[in-house]
Amino acid sequence: MWEEKDSRLVRSFTFGDFSEAFAFMTRVALIAEKHNHHPNWSNSWNKVDISLSTHDAGDIVTDKDRELAEAINGLLS
Numbered sequence: 001m002w003e004e005k006d007s008r009l010v011r012s013f014t015f016g017d018f019s020e021a022f023a024f025m026t027r028v029a030l031i032a033e034k035h036n037h038h039p040n041w042s043n044s045w046n047k048v049d050i051s052l053s054t055h056d057a058g059d060i061v062t063d064k065d066r067e068l069a070e071a072i073n074g075l076l077s
Helices: 018-035 063-074
Strands: 003-005 008-014 040-044 047-052
Touching: 008 063, 018 040, 018 047, 018 063, 047 063
Parallel strands: none
Antiparallel strands: 003 008, 008 047, 040 047
């Protein structure tokens, strides 16, 4: 689940291997472009860490972040 921490929505995702993690990141990238809102993220082998905040609102969590988080969750169902 997403957690609000230090004025960001954060969540870690773990996959079976690097290919699954990278495929997930590709799908997130397409959704982020559609929302015109882009995550801060990192990847290490099978793990993807995502952090969301709205930069032009002063790096705080806004509805844009919650909407993107919900769309990312939709990739997992």
